[in-house]
Amino acid sequence: MGKVIAICNHKGGVGKTTTTLNMAAQMATMGKRVLVLDFDGQANLTLACGIEDFEKLDATIAGVLDDLIQEGETERPMPIYQVQECLELIPANTALAATNQELIKAIAREWVLHTALEPIRNQYDYILIDCAPSLGIDLLNALVAADEVLIVTNPARFSERGTHQLLRTIKMVQKLLNKELTIAGSLFNRVDRRTRLARDIMALMRENWGTELHLFDTEIPNSIRIDESQAMGVPLIMYQPESKPAKAYQEFVREYLQGEER
Ligand SMILES: Nc1ncnc2c1ncn2[C@@H]1O[C@H](COP(=O)(O)OP(=O)(O)OP(=O)(O)O)[C@@H](O)[C@H]1O
Numbered sequence: 001m002g003k004v005i006a007i008c009n010h011k012g013g014v015g016k017t018t019t020t021l022n023m024a025a026q027m028a029t030m031g032k033r034v035l036v037l038d039f040d041g042q043a044n045l046t047l048a049c050g051i052e053d054f055e056k057l058d059a060t061i062a063g064v065l066d067d068l069i070q071e072g073e074t075e076r077p078m079p080i081y082q083v084q085e086c087l088e089l090i091p092a093n094t095a096l097a098a099t100n101q102e103l104i105k106a107i108a109r110e111w112v113l114h115t116a117l118e119p120i121r122n123q124y125d126y127i128l129i130d131c132a133p134s135l136g137i138d139l140l141n142a143l144v145a146a147d148e149v150l151i152v153t154n155p156a157r158f159s160e161r162g163t164h165q166l167l168r169t170i171k172m173v174q175k176l177l178n179k180e181l182t183i184a185g186s187l188f189n190r191v192d193r194r195t196r197l198a199r200d201i202m203a204l205m206r207e208n209w210g211t212e213l214h215l216f217d218t219e220i221p222n223s224i225r226i227d228e229s230q231a232m233g234v235p236l237i238m239y240q241p242e243s244k245p246a247k248a249y250q251e252f253v254r255e256y257l258q259g260e261e262r
């Protein structure tokens with residue numbers, strides 16, 4: 001059975017999409033069968049996978065969920081696009097905003113994504129869900145569909161407060177909706193260790209959170225290479241595998257997989 005990982009933080013722009021894509025690309029490079037799901041109407045992941053005209057796509061995750069919400073339709077074929085060997089994508093576009101409105105009123109509303117993914121879970125080693133910056137019904141759906149949640153965060157004072165809110169939501173889901181859900185931990189992205197302030201904040205965050213939450217040792221550095229690879233529509237892991245942030249993502253996946261074995 002494939003493992004479903006929700007990559008989330010309700011704070012925007014912390015690097016959820018970047019992490020989803022590069023983690024997935026690295027896993028695929030290692031021969032794992034990986035599916036990434038764009039679960040954000042901004043469609044950043046879809047675009048980063050090289051689909052420029054995503055607004056013209058007929059088949060996206062929104063359509064699958066709409067059929068489930070309106071008809072209870074569970075047999076609809078999944079819109080799956082090949083990104084690279086071993087790596088596939090279910091895309092999104094702005095239609096997902098309307099779907100989210102319908103989700104709020106749906107029967108078994110927190111379970112819709114879980115039901116949608118059920119028929120294809122076995123086809124992959126990993127399914128990575130790129131969540132929107134939200135604490136709403138879409139996040140709840142991702143957390144119910146997931147086996148594990150990975151939090152991506154930045155070393156900034158505001159991030160600390162936000163993480164408490166997010167952990168509260170995750171814990172509620174663990175109690176009320178998905179008892180099997182585990183927290184993989186938190187990955188620090190956009191780390192710039194050159195400044196004293198950044199080093200101090202990192203030390204503070206590691207001290208404050210370390211007991212409550214697993215914090216991955218690997219840190220993803222702040223680097224212009226990330227934006228460059230996105231502009232090219234290619235995961236950084238493939239575009240510049242020798243660059244510092246690509247190496248950091250390789251190291252992070254190694255650390256992540258080691259943690260799985262424990
Ligand atoms: N390590 C990094 N170094 C430099 N830029 C980065 C890094 N990680 C992400 N970025 C840039 O920051 C922006 C936000 O990243 P990303 O889209 O991955 O965040 P997100 O959490 O998915 O955002 P949203 O909440 O809007 O979905 C992008 O322009 C991305 O290229």
Ligand SMILES: [Mg+2]
Nearest residue numbers: 016017040044
């Ligand atoms: Mg994103």
